[in-house]
Amino acid sequence: MINPVLLKEFKTVLGPENVLADQADLLTYSYDAAVLKAVTPALALRPVDSEALSRVVRLCNENKLPLTVRGAGTNLSGGTIPLRGGVVVLTNALNKILEINSEDMYAIVQPGVVTARFAAAVEAKGLFYPPDPGSQAVSTLGGNVAENAGGLRGLKYGVTKDYVMGLQFFDVDGEPVKTGSKTVKCATGYNLAGLLVGSEGTLGVFNEITLKLIPPPAHQKAMFAVFDDIDRASETVAAIIAHRIVPATLEFMDNFTIRAVEDFSRAGLPVDAAALLLIEVDGHPAQVEEDAGKVESLCRKIGAASIRVAKDAAERDKVWEARRSALSALAKLKPTVVLEDATVPRSKIPEMVRALQDISKQYDIAIGTFGHAGDGNLHPTILTDRRDKEEWERVEAAIETVFDKALSLGGTLSGEHGTGIAKSCFLEKETSMATIRYSKRIKAAMDPNNILNPEKIIGHVKAG
């Protein structure tokens, strides 16, 4: 329970309409898109300006109230679940694009701006913001930065962290901290932005984000290659990279996923194919033609059964529509969908794809695999029903085996979904106890009362 005096103060700071204390409202801030147990907060607050945000942070710290910041609540690792109760701070009223500067190619935004809306506003000014996480139609930029979100274009254009030029955030006392700059180069002070990106709200609360913009590519070409043999498809991925070609996107879909997509969308996909590669190259027209030619001949050489190059924008859209509907199509098959994102170095894609097939057999569970093969970030998607306890245990065991395999190949537990709650107990496997101790010391120094999204990332590990 929140004490009545504090509740009154929150109402004064935010206006009563932005203080949610009803049980029914609070229940709707107890979950995110991860398959994890929901936890209901004691209060949800919606600051409408920076000053209110700063005061909320300070009040929470003074009263030792846990504080979890929430954007659109779409993250897949439990980062927005208020594990220790306390306050959920909503950012969706802090949704202004403060500046889009075409001359210097940067933008300044508040954390609650929706990713797709921002990308469209940038495009309208003739510029390009590449990070395109699957949830971009609703996800917020603050959430993207806090989770270091990726997307389909990671291979060539990088992920969210590659576009954060600077941050202004509130420390746990509500004091403004500035890091980075609007300049391309900036070598002053610690690179605190580097620390805060992907910190999942455990070290500070974002107020303004400065993002890098780039010129859009002049030309694109999309194609899809059909393979009768899954190994040949994954070998082609590795070969394209090895030949120093960097497609904008290089996506993979296994037979299970192809059939699900075709059942759902009747897009005309080859349901007998063992695997599909969806490839797009972009840049200067001459370069695009040359790269597309090379990719095509590599596909044929390694053994693609057929290749289809999109003739026009409509055909190109069709290719990407098929890819974008992959998760939806799989999600319709079973009530519970566990979307993993263990990532391996690109040359290890063939081995990882084989391992996923073995794991599916070994644990007798349905796994559809698709994803950003070009950057090593596959999405093995487990279809299950969490009400089936016996199967759920096998699912959990299979996930752990996927993690172990990714790590044994020199990969990582999470390419783009974050550590959150879901992966914090595996963190030591990827790093070391010393890494966790070091992180914990940083956390303790920045947040002595441990109120900022407690228990996340490094929470589940006992360390000194």
Add this chain to the structure above:
Amino acid sequence: MPNIKVLTKLMRELEDQLVVCMRCGMCQAVCPVFAETGFEADVARGKLALLDGLLNEMFKDPQGVYERLNKCLLCGSCAANCPSGVSVLEIFIKARAILTGFMGLSPAKKLILRGMLSRPEIFDRVAEWGLKFQKILTKPANEIIGTSCARFVSPLLKDRHFMPLAPVPFHRKIPSLNTDKGRSGLKVLFYVGCLIDKVFPQLAQDVIDVLNYHEVGVFIPQKQGCCGIPAISSGDLKTFNRLVRHHLEIFHDEKFDYLVTACATCTSTIKKIWPMMADKASESIENEVAEIAQKTLDISQFLVTKVGLKKNATAHIDTAVNVTFHDPCHLKKSLGVAAEPRALINANPGYRLKEMPEADRCCGLGGSFNLHYYELSSNIGRAKRNNIKASESSVVATGCPACMLQISDMLSQSDDKIAVKHPIEIYRELIKINGTHA
């Protein structure tokens, strides 16, 4: 109030459908209410989580969940955009019925739904009384649209610019009709619907004229009433079932190939909600409802797919006026009908179709949602008005009389000189230009 455990037990019926939601949150992108408020309890994911909460005994009192569940347009935008294919509308409508059954109808709703709506003759009589008062209490607001507003400060009418009740409702002019199949070889039951009967009777005449022109036999049974949507969306199963049974009885009197309506909401209710919610206890009702649903078509869909539109030599005449089309949720999202009403418009060379931005975004009326949340409903409606305005058209057409009411209110309040029409009206004008028979 009965024990909450009883409610939990009733909610079990929804468990298999509720579990399909994976909480991805993509519904936030399309929900018109969430776009205004930004509160999770206003979007489908939040509401589904609340119902899940009821199921898992997270609440001592269901009132808070009930209120939030009712704060929804039932527009179906979320369901149309849902990656996992959650049957959002079915869940919401069933949950409203369960919760209303558990908590009881409010006295006001009881009076309106059970006392008036469930009895078509009484509903007609009340509307006639209303007509007498209308002249005293209201005054014209916008000539082109034909709206009225309150003469005096009125807590009921607020700032609304509404379409007045027609001086003579359609059923007074034509209580029933039964014409033979002509050259088309088809006969339809024309289901008029309350709004067309009482507010837009001319539309019913247009439908009949068009059907006559195409030599389609028309059957209008006597004593038609409401399709039941206001009742079922308030969770009043009793009134809903009474209305369904009433209509099944009067439909029996004649054989027909299709049931057509010019109201998107009536079509979608008869086609989708009757089979979903009608009394499953009686097998004969279940079968009849399924058969009726299968025969039910929107008038534009019937004309385009079963009859074939009148062809014209010219696409547009020089004096053609710009018309923009608003997709009613109950046509496009519920039934996938979007091309057919546009085809009716395009058939008339006197009009040039100009698409507005977000043509399929909900107008914000949502039936009783507009009564409970007028401000919110108007904010959503104003966005629609701005999109209509952006199309630079002098006419906006839409296939649902309920949307026509909302759009008329919004345009009239902004003092826009944009006429609101139904596609059948535009198609009827074409036939009028060319004489009655081809």
